[in-house]
Amino acid sequence: xxxxxxxxxxxxxxxxxxxxxxxxxxxxxxxxxxxxxxxxxxxxxxxxxxxxxxxxxxxxxxxxxxxxxxxxxxxxxxxxxxxxxxxxxxxxxxxxxxxxxxxxxxxxxxxxxxxxxxxxxxxxxxxxxxxxxxxxxxxxxxxxxxxxxxxxxxxxxxxxxxxxxxxxxxxxxxxxxxxxxxxxxxxxxxxxxxxxxxxxxxxxxxxxxxxxxxxxxxxxxxxxxxxxxxxxxxxxxxxxxxxxxxxxxxxxxxxxxxxxxxxxxxxxxxxxxxxxxxxxxxxxxxxxxxxxxxxxxxxxxxxxxxxxxxxxxxxxxxxxxxxxxxxxxxxxxxxxxxxxxxxxxxxxxxxxxxxxxxxxxxxxxxxxxxxxxxxxxxxxxxxxxxxxxxxxxxxxxxxxxxxxxxxxxxxxxxxxxxxxxxxxxxxxxxxxxxxxxxxxxxxxxxxxxxxxxxxxxxxxxxxxxxxxxxxxxxxxxxxxxxxxxxxxxxxxxxxxxxxxxxxxxxxxxxxxxxxxxxxxxxxxxxxxxxxxxxxxxxxxxxxxxxxxxxxxxxxxxxxxxxxxxxxxxxxxxxxxxxxxxxxxxxxxxxxxxxxxxxxxxxxxxxxxxxxxxxxxxxxxxxxxxxxxxxxxxx
Amino acid sequence: xxxxxxxxxxxxxxxxxxxxxxxxxxxxxxxxxxxxxxxxxxxxxxxxxxxxxxxxxxxxxxxxxxxxxxxxxxxxxxxxxxxxxxxxxxxxxxxxxxxxxxxxxxxxxxxxxxxxxxxxxxxxxxxxxxxxxxxxxxxxxxxxxxxxxxxxxxxxxxxxxxxxxxxxxxxxxxxxxxxxxxxxxxxxxxxxxxxxxxxxxxxxxxxxxxxxxxxxxxxxxxxxxxxxxxxxxxxxxxxxxxxxxxxxxxxxxxxxxxxxxxxxxxxxxxxxxxxxxxxxxxxxxxxxxxxxxxxxxxxxxxxxxxxxxxxxxxxxxxxxxxxxxxxxxxxxx
Ligand SMILES: Nc1nc2c(ncn2[C@@H]2O[C@H](COP(=O)(O)OP(=O)(O)OP(=O)(O)O)[C@@H](O)[C@H]2O)c(=O)[nH]1
Ligand SMILES: [Mg+2]
Numbered sequence: 020x021x022x023x024x025x026x027x028x029x030x031x032x033x034x035x036x037x038x039x040x041x042x043x044x045x046x047x048x049x050x051x052x053x054x055x056x057x058x059x060x061x062x063x064x065x066x067x068x069x070x071x072x073x074x075x076x077x078x079x080x081x082x083x084x085x086x087x088x089x090x091x092x093x094x095x096x097x098x099x100x101x102x103x104x105x106x107x108x109x110x111x112x113x114x115x116x117x118x119x120x121x122x123x124x125x126x127x128x129x130x131x132x133x134x135x136x137x138x139x140x141x142x143x144x145x146x147x148x149x150x151x152x153x154x155x156x157x158x159x160x161x162x163x164x165x166x167x168x169x170x171x172x173x174x175x176x177x178x179x180x181x182x183x184x185x186x187x188x189x190x191x192x193x194x195x196x197x198x199x200x201x202x203x204x205x206x207x208x209x210x211x212x213x214x215x216x217x218x219x220x221x222x223x224x225x226x227x228x229x230x231x232x233x234x235x236x237x238x239x240x241x242x243x244x245x246x247x248x249x250x251x252x253x254x255x256x257x258x259x260x261x262x263x264x265x266x267x268x269x270x271x272x273x274x275x276x277x278x279x280x281x282x283x284x285x286x287x288x289x290x291x292x293x294x295x296x297x298x299x300x301x302x303x304x305x306x307x308x309x310x311x312x313x314x315x316x317x318x319x320x321x322x323x324x325x326x327x328x329x330x331x332x333x334x335x336x337x338x339x340x341x342x343x344x345x346x347x348x349x350x351x352x353x354x355x356x357x358x359x360x361x362x363x364x365x366x367x368x369x370x371x372x373x374x375x376x377x378x379x380x381x382x383x384x385x386x387x388x389x390x391x392x393x394x395x396x397x398x399x400x401x402x403x404x405x406x407x408x409x410x411x412x413x414x415x416x417x418x419x420x421x422x423x424x425x426x427x428x429x430x431x432x433x434x435x436x437x438x439x440x441x442x443x444x445x446x447x448x449x450x451x452x453x454x455x456x457x458x459x460x461x462x463x464x465x466x467x468x469x470x471x472x473x474x475x476x477x478x479x480x481x482x483x484x485x486x487x488x489x490x491x492x493x494x495x496x497x498x499x500x501x502x503x504x505x506x507x508x509x510x511x512x513x514x515x516x517x518x519x520x521x522x523x524x525x526x527x528x529x530x531x532x533x534x535x536x537x538x539x540x541x542x543x544x545x546x547x548x549x550x551x552x553x554x555x556x557x558x559x560x561x562x563x564x565x566x567x568x569x570x571x572x573x574x575x576x577x578x579x580x581x582x583x584x585x586x587x588x589x590x591x592x593x594x595x596x597x598x599x600x601x602x603x604x605x606x607x608x609x610x611x612x613x614x615x616x617x618x619x620x621x622x623x624x625x626x627x628x629x630x631x632x633x634x635x636x637x638x639x640x641x642x643x644x645x646x647x648x649x650x651x652x653x
Numbered sequence: 654x655x656x657x658x659x660x661x662x663x664x665x666x667x668x669x670x671x672x673x674x675x676x677x678x679x680x681x682x683x684x685x686x687x688x689x690x691x692x693x694x695x696x697x698x699x700x701x702x703x704x705x706x707x708x709x710x711x712x713x714x715x716x717x718x719x720x721x722x723x724x725x726x727x728x729x730x731x732x733x734x735x736x737x738x739x740x741x742x743x744x745x746x747x748x749x750x751x752x753x754x755x756x757x758x759x760x761x762x763x764x765x766x767x768x769x770x771x772x773x774x775x776x777x778x779x780x781x782x783x784x785x786x787x788x789x790x791x792x793x794x795x796x797x798x799x800x801x802x803x804x805x806x807x808x809x810x811x812x813x814x815x816x817x818x819x820x821x822x823x824x825x826x827x828x829x830x831x832x833x834x835x836x837x838x839x840x841x842x843x844x845x846x847x848x849x850x851x852x853x854x855x856x857x858x859x860x861x862x863x864x865x866x867x868x869x870x871x872x873x874x875x876x877x878x879x880x881x882x883x884x885x886x887x888x889x890x891x892x893x894x895x896x897x898x899x900x901x902x903x904x905x906x907x908x909x910x911x912x913x914x915x916x917x918x919x920x921x922x923x924x925x926x927x928x929x930x931x932x933x934x935x936x937x938x939x940x941x942x943x944x945x946x947x948x949x950x951x952x953x954x955x956x957x958x959x960x961x962x963x964x965x966x967x968x969x970x971x972x973x974x975x976x977x978x979x980x981x982x983x984x985x986x
Binding site: 035036064065066067090091093094095096104105106107108109110117119131132134135138139259260262263264268270272273274301302303304313314315317328352364366368369371422423426427428430435436437440 | 691692694695697698701702705706708709710732733734735736737738739821822824825826827828829844845847848849850851852853854855856857858859860863871872874959960961962978979
């Protein structure tokens with residue numbers, strides 16, 4: 020390559036990049052402001068300007084003038100409705116700095132998209148309409164910025180042209196905002212009177228606001244000094260992928276999220292407590308002596324230790340937390356309310372397939388006042404503080420200490436939608452004895468003594484479908500074959516440990532969670548555990564499935580049409596439900612989510628329970644759980 | 654995607670065919686260590702992280718390889734991401750049969766040079782129907798030979814994730830798209846209902862029949878791409894460099910006479926012009942620019958003072974106002 024190319028050209032790259040967002044209430048002028056920036060920093064090409072002029076005629080909200088918002092509101096629906104729906108990521112460069120800006124929607128309905136934009140930003144431009152002042156959305160967005168760790172905000176008091184550039188209006192609203200924001204933990208709060216439409220104090224100082232002595236918005240953005248977020252933090256290396264091209268190479272691929280590491284340094288994998296030393300830091304461009312925050316590398320270690328995706332490599336002197344329970348702020352982002360107790364998927368760092376549940380809501384936060392309000396659930400766009408339990412211990416830091424290792428998302432297990440985003444506050448129950456010693460007596464030993472393969476045989480179906488009848492028969496038959504079994508039934512648990520639970524969605528979830536825990540303990544003790552629960556929600560059944568090993572959860576779908584169940588109505592419950600005496604009854608006014616691929620599917624219509632129980636036994640035999648012939652205890 | 658457990662050692666090895674790619678390491682020839690500007694280093698690391706996420710979490714990813722500069726950069730990044738292992742997925746080129754000849758030879762050389770499996774897919778049905786960019790018009794041609802063809806190929810091979818080289822600075826609806834862009838059954842993009850995408854915590858889950866498009870260089874600009882190509886010495890199709898080539902003026906664009914299939918209208922006489930391309934596609938639909946940029950350094954310098962966008966040269970984009978968004982909803986790249 021031509022070497023003096025390096026010398027002659029000025030690289031946009033040598034400038035550092037500032038990542039910022041615009042946020043605030045709907046219609047306050049965020050997109051117009053960004054369009055203006057793009058336009059004035061020459062980030063818009065001539066052909067794009069021609070298109071903009073055409074678009075302004077068709078979709079514009081600005082009369083004959085160019086509508087700069089149309090440069091960023093790029094979706095058809097946005098142009099038709101004249102609002103921003105989703106975040107736009109745009110880039111522009113000035114001689115002093117390069118910028119990545121996320122223009123976020125002001126409308127409350129799309130708050131999750133605002134959070135998406137804010138999660139990677141270093142600074143927020145809070146746009147406020149000078150005619151309207153601080154609104155609920157201004158506060159909500161400010162709160163989210165604060166929660167997500169943005170420490171610098173600048174209030175752009177927009178549409179000054181519509182209030183004759185009056186100083187007292189500016190002063191009043193800014194004072195309002197500063198008062199509200201005083202306990203949001205911002206390091207700097209600046210305020211600039213602007214008009215996005217008429218370019219006052221955006222790229223150039225405006226003569227319309229002689230009384231204002233601060234910098235214009237661009238000057239401010241170009242000169243603000245933002246400390247690197249990761250400076251001085253402990254070394255963290257979440258393993259993304261194990262690179263094993265051949266027998267001789269085993270490397271851990273990932274990006275250093277904070278701190279640095281050098282060849283020869285001692286490391287620890289906090290989840291297992293194993294130690295080793297860094298042997299090599301491999302990259303395509305040659306081996307490195309040291310890797311720093313932001314470097315995507317592959318690390319090899321001096322010892323063969325068990326590390327996989329989801330592990331974090333740290334230094335023994337600066338360990339992250341390892342716990343299966345923690346407290347966290349959660350922003351709820353789904354139409355469907357949060358269901359405490361329900362099993363959700365969690366993604367924490369590179370731990371991408373964790374499962375867990377929100378065990379308790381501590382409180383909801385009123386974004387207007389910051390007050391803590393008692394709540395049992397979170398609705399779309401609400402923010403709360405809750406306790407979370409994961410099926411297995413997770414490795415993390417508090418979000419305040421490290422944005423990258425302290426954040427997580429919540430995923431609905433059925434639809435796979437991202438339903439929540441969380442920021443960990445602190446661990447609740449640290450995983451004990453981290454350098455794990457093998458337990459003296461484990462499941463293996465207990466199982467071996469019984470000469471059987473423990474599992475959960477889980478009967479699910481509508482009330483009256485025949486679950487208990489078949490489950491009882493299976494239990495008796497297994498017993499007769501000398502298997503050690505235990506029968507758990509919806510009714511006997513509800514009279515016992517789960518006595519305090521009702522029939523709401525979240526209580527049902529909790530009931531099944533409890534049943535699952537008990538069943539798992541019994542599996543650990545080596546039993547064949549037969550469970551019979553309506554268990555209407557797929558997410559809860561899957562939670563139990565995940566709590567035990569592969570092949571240890573046998574889901575038996577007792578499939579009886581609702582009409583037939585109502586006809587049988589052995590406990591007279593359907594009659595009560597119809598008359599309104601029993602509320603939220605599955606199949607009547609509460610949903611039943613049928614298993615999509617149960618291990619065993621029993622269609623009961625016109626079948627004898629005896630025959631159905633035999634079908635179950637045959638399936639168990641086919642799966643190698645039981646031996647089909649009678650066995651004798653040895 | 655199945656729900657494993659927290660300690661699910663997914664990193665070990667993706668199942669199935671990936672295994673064969675991992676058997677032999679890339680030949681270890683280490684280029685001289687170089688220092689990239691900080692910004693490009695960050696972009697590079699971000700893209701590498703995204704690629705590794707895909708390989709760790711998806712069953713059968715593929716890289717859409719369009720032979721252009723962005724694909725060249727993506728492929729280069731993939732080599733870096735998995736080094737010393739070989740790139741653990743195939744390349745898929747959706748061939749409309751109207752690409753420049755130099756693109757096709759570059760494509761085949763590249764796959765061979767890097768030892769990467771290349772899948773070329775042509776919509777045979779479209780060929781039989783006689784669809785072509787000249788008579789059918791660009792809209793129908795793109796729909797049948799690109800969008801439909803892509804969907805066919807993804808379904809045929811059962812790919813659950815496909816890397817694309819689109820960048821957010823290219824076009825206004827791209828600026829709105831997630832890095833992990835979820836496609837429901839039928840490869841449909843729903844722009845008003847995208848999954849939230851916070852931090853770098855990508856939601857990689859999908860059900861059977863649903864897929865993911867992954868834009869690993871979303872946050873790169875056109876200038877970033879060229880600067881990176883220059884500093885990393887990445888091979889690109891020679892058509893990006895200025896040379897005297899035969900062209901005709903048509904609908905305000907300069908169209909290269911790449912082969913005899915381009916019918917010339919009576920008043921069109923091919924001229925030999927010093928020209929190059931900023932963006933490459935089907936040759937009858939790609940407008941050239943007059944240029945003297947014969948080195949990458951020249952190209953970067955030209956880029957820094959450019960006054961029109963790269964999409965200017967793409968005839969397919971201007972058909973209708975929301976055309977890119979519309980095409981994307983239908984399953985386009
Ligand atoms: N007079 C005047 N009008 C403005 C100014 N800035 C924006 N507007 C107008 O206010 C309206 C809304 O502007 P947008 O930029 O779309 O507002 P937004 O904050 O992006 O709205 P959402 O993204 O939907 O929340 C448009 O009609 C703009 O032209 C300003 O400084 N002065
Ligand atoms: Mg907007």
